[in-house]
Amino acid sequence: MARGGARTGAGRPKGEETKVMRIPVGKVRDVMAVIESESYEIPLYSCKIQAGIPAPADDYIEGIVNLNSLLIPRPKQTFLVRATGDSMIDVGIFNDDTLIVDSSIPPKHGKIVIAALNGELTVKRLSIQADGKTYLLPENPQFNPIPVTPECDLHIWGVVINCIRKLG
Numbered sequence: 001m002a003r004g005g006a007r008t009g010a011g012r013p014k015g016e017e018t019k020v021m022r023i024p025v026g027k028v029r030d031v032m033a034v035i036e037s038e039s040y041e042i043p044l045y046s047c048k049i050q051a052g053i054p055a056p057a058d059d060y061i062e063g064i065v066n067l068n069s070l071l072i073p074r075p076k077q078t079f080l081v082r083a084t085g086d087s088m089i090d091v092g093i094f095n096d097d098t099l100i101v102d103s104s105i106p107p108k109h110g111k112i113v114i115a116a117l118n119g120e121l122t123v124k125r126l127s128i129q130a131d132g133k134t135y136l137l138p139e140n141p142q143f144n145p146i147p148v149t150p151e152c153d154l155h156i157w158g159v160v161i162n163c164i165r166k167l168g
Helices: 025-036 067-071
Strands: 041-045 061-066 078-082 098-102 112-117 120-128 134-137 146-148 154-164
Touching: 061 067, 067 154, 078 154, 112 134, 120 154
Parallel strands: none
Antiparallel strands: 041 061, 078 098, 098 154, 112 120, 112 154, 120 134, 134 146
């Protein structure tokens, strides 16, 4: 039995160049995840879709959208959390929605934030009053605003930039 030599289907395709790279051991899993992941580019139609009375649709495609770049402008500063409860339903955040959170956006008055208040995570609208008082506001009249006093341990994890919900 002969040993060595070319084997059908073995090795890299002919003509494909390779490049040696040094990757920190701690980043190998991240690099492999990118290599093995699929990224979908989905057509975006320029016509608006009526939610009421049906209207004829244009067949014109405005462009191609990569959902990662559409929903996550700063991937290294972004994380996902799952919402629970119904304190934010009036802004369209429902139980089991996935929230996309950007930790690089400064938490300002009026922004919806993920906050750790005394060790418990919550999603609320940040309210900073002219007198310096701070509140975490629910978006459901059945819940009361949460005053943030000097005794509270408040840490803002990030600002909610998108919400993903499964329908049906």
